[in-house]
Amino acid sequence: MKMMKPYVWLQTSDDSIQQVEQEIAMFCPLICQEIIQKGMGSSKNCAICLPQQVSPAMLSLILDYCRFHQVPGRSNKERKSYDEKFVRIDTERLCELTSAADSLQLKPLVDLTSRALARIIEGKTPEEIRDIFHLPDDLTENVEVEEEHVDDRSVDDLLSFINGNDGGKLNILTILIFVFT
Amino acid sequence: MKRKRTSESRERKEEEDRRTDERKEKEDRLSDLRDERKEKEDILSDLPDEVLQHIMEFLPTTQAIQTCVLSKRWKNLWKGLTTLTFLFINGGIRNYNRYLVNHVLSNRDDSISIHKMFLTIYNSTKVLNNAIKYASEHHLQELQLLIMEFKQTPNSFIPLTINCKSLTLLVIYSNSSSFPLILPPSFAIASLKTLLLFNVSFTARDDNNCAEPFSECTSLITLVLERSMHTHSTKTLCISSPSLSVLDMKNILYWDYFEPEIVLSVPKLKSITLENDRFSMRYRFSCTCDLPLLTEVKISNRVYVDPSIIIHWLQIFSNVRMLTICSRTLNMLKDIGLDALEIQPPCFARLESLKIKMHFGMVMSKTELNMVVNYLWNCQKTNVKVMEC
Numbered sequence: 001m002k003m004m005k006p007y008v009w010l011q012t013s014d015d016s017i018q019q020v021e022q023e024i025a026m027f028c029p030l031i032c033q034e035i036i037q038k039g040m041g042s043s044k045n046c047a048i049c050l051p052q053q054v055s056p057a058m059l060s061l062i063l064d065y066c067r068f069h070q071v072p073g074r075s076n077k078e079r080k081s082y083d084e085k086f087v088r089i090d091t092e093r094l095c096e097l098t099s100a101a102d103s104l105q106l107k108p109l110v111d112l113t114s115r116a117l118a119r120i121i122e123g124k125t126p127e128e129i130r131d132i133f134h135l136p137d138d139l140t141e142n143v144e145v146e147e148e149h150v151d152d153r154s155v156d157d158l159l160s161f162i163n164g165n166d167g168g169k170l171n172i173l174t175i176l177i178f179v180f181t
Numbered sequence: 182m183k184r185k186r187t188s189e190s191r192e193r194k195e196e197e198d199r200r201t202d203e204r205k206e207k208e209d210r211l212s213d214l215r216d217e218r219k220e221k222e223d224i225l226s227d228l229p230d231e232v233l234q235h236i237m238e239f240l241p242t243t244q245a246i247q248t249c250v251l252s253k254r255w256k257n258l259w260k261g262l263t264t265l266t267f268l269f270i271n272g273g274i275r276n277y278n279r280y281l282v283n284h285v286l287s288n289r290d291d292s293i294s295i296h297k298m299f300l301t302i303y304n305s306t307k308v309l310n311n312a313i314k315y316a317s318e319h320h321l322q323e324l325q326l327l328i329m330e331f332k333q334t335p336n337s338f339i340p341l342t343i344n345c346k347s348l349t350l351l352v353i354y355s356n357s358s359s360f361p362l363i364l365p366p367s368f369a370i371a372s373l374k375t376l377l378l379f380n381v382s383f384t385a386r387d388d389n390n391c392a393e394p395f396s397e398c399t400s401l402i403t404l405v406l407e408r409s410m411h412t413h414s415t416k417t418l419c420i421s422s423p424s425l426s427v428l429d430m431k432n433i434l435y436w437d438y439f440e441p442e443i444v445l446s447v448p449k450l451k452s453i454t455l456e457n458d459r460f461s462m463r464y465r466f467s468c469t470c471d472l473p474l475l476t477e478v479k480i481s482n483r484v485y486v487d488p489s490i491i492i493h494w495l496q497i498f499s500n501v502r503m504l505t506i507c508s509r510t511l512n513m514l515k516d517i518g519l520d521a522l523e524i525q526p527p528c529f530a531r532l533e534s535l536k537i538k539m540h541f542g543m544v545m546s547k548t549e550l551n552m553v554v555n556y557l558w559n560c561q562k563t564n565v566k567v568m569e570c
Contacts, residue, residue, distance in 0.1 A: 053227060091224070092224050095224045095225055095227070095228065096224075096227070098228060098232060098236075099227040099228050099232070102228070102229065102232050110232065110235065111235075114232065114235045114236045114239060115239050117236045118236050118237070118238075118239030118240050119239075121236070121240060121244070121248075122240055122241075122244065123244075126247060126248070126250045126251050129248070129251060130251060130252070133223060133224050133225045134222060134223050134224055135223050135225065135251050135252045135255075136223060136252050136253075137252065138252050138253045139250060139251070139252055139253055139256065
């Protein structure tokens with residue numbers, strides 16, 4: 001008899017149910033807990049109900065990520081370059097992915113997408129950040145606008161001052177930090 | 182003439198009109214943008230606060246605290262950050278950094294612990310000490326310090342650092358143009374797992390001129406020392422640790438006429454790296470045990486030393502499994518192969534792989550290299566893989 005690869009049934013936010021290789025789905029701590037502690041997912045009738053944040057599109061992205069990293073023997077360089085390409089998606093999808101990965105408690109992916117989001121934010125003015133993420137402008141109305149505008153400017157000036165000078169020394173610490181994080 | 186002037190003034194008027202239109206258009210576009218934003222949904226709204234804070238922790242703290250002006254939701258988020266990064270390097274920013282550190286520490290949520298802190302300090306012992314004191318009261322686990330522009334690197338923060346009972350990682354990078362940081366005889370942080378020191382100098386415990394600073398770091402696994410043996414440092418440094426597994430010593434000597442002694446008492450050592458491209462490695466090196474767990478040794482010495490010293494190191498590390506050695510170091514050995522009777526080559530009983538790191542523009546010929554490799558490894562029975570990289 002041919003050995004069946006164990007599968008697990010998952011239900012996404014749109015109520016659709018799909019079958020997924022168990023060893024890949026188990027990468028997500030939340031799914032792993034459901035299988036081990038509650039014995040869920042073994043059939044279509046007791047499919048594991050995934051959190052609201054996990055749409056079918058996001059699930060498929062997350063499973064791609066797990067499938068790649070589950071293969072043993074890949075070098076760190078390969079993993080790094082896969083990760084880099086993996087987060088090269090538009091900002092809205094990146095946010096959705098972060099939210100889905102967080103709800104499945106998939107920490108390495110949350111770290112990866114959070115770092116990518118931080119790179120998007122880095123060096124931007126508050127106004128630019130609000131534009132990118134469609135944040136409501138509910139603080140900078142009325143009097144506050146003026147004050148904060150002045151404040152932003154001075155910080156920007158300082159930042160460009162730093163960036164423009166002595167970049168060499170900055171590298172030393174950046175390296176130190178990346179060695180230990 | 183008059184007509185010309187009229188036409189000129191007409192042109193000017195048209196130009197003004199055009200500008201007004203443009204400005205108006207721009208304003209319209211801006212207000213459209215604002216309306217659009219109101220209509221579009223905030224795409225970060227699904228993310229819990231912890232995730233937003235996690236994103237902010239990848240930013241320098243200056244920018245992280247700027248997020249307080251984004252929207253109501255972001256106003257107090259930065260106060261719960263557990264990673265603080267004060268990365269200002271430029272001298273002109275000193276006062277700003279001082280203000281920033283104090284501002285962050287006094288306005289953040291006092292009930293939340295600090296996990297990691299990166300701190301650049303310019304000649305203000307007060308800011309440094311306050312920050313470390315604050316951090317030690319907030320369960321700090323990882324501290325990285327970059328200490329700049331002091332004539333003499335202060336060490337009054339060391340007792341405060343030792344007080345951080347939860348510290349697992351400590352990096353002290355003291356600017357090499359200042360006098361070194363003088364480490365006290367004992368550096369007892371029992372929780373410390375990783376320690377990296379740059380430009381420090383060691384103090385002897387009593388009159389015997391022997392420093393043994395790490396013996397009370399009972400959890401220490403990784404130790405990196407760089408540019409740390411100075412003429413006014415103690416003569417003997419004993420690196421003694423029951424748990425140490427990884428030891429890196431890069432350009433550890435600060436003056437080449439200073440010949441100290443380094444004694445290793447590290448029974449659990451798995452990996453050691455000796456790197457040197459500045460001063461001659463003229464220190465005596467000895468080991469109190471035969472390093473039974475030793476797996477990896479990397480030797481990269483680019484400054485001339487007597488070949489007998491290199492042979493001596495190899496003898497100390499003869500239990501190694503994977504040896505990486507640079508071609509410049511091997512080059513120093515090329516003369517003793519002919520006279521093999523004088524110095525016995527070490528016996529590598531467990532060696533599995535030998536990597537030779539080739540340097541560009543090496544004067545050593547292939548034949549000479551083979552000769553050295555044969556001298557050192559010919560008599561070994563095991564199959565040693567020799568790789569050039």
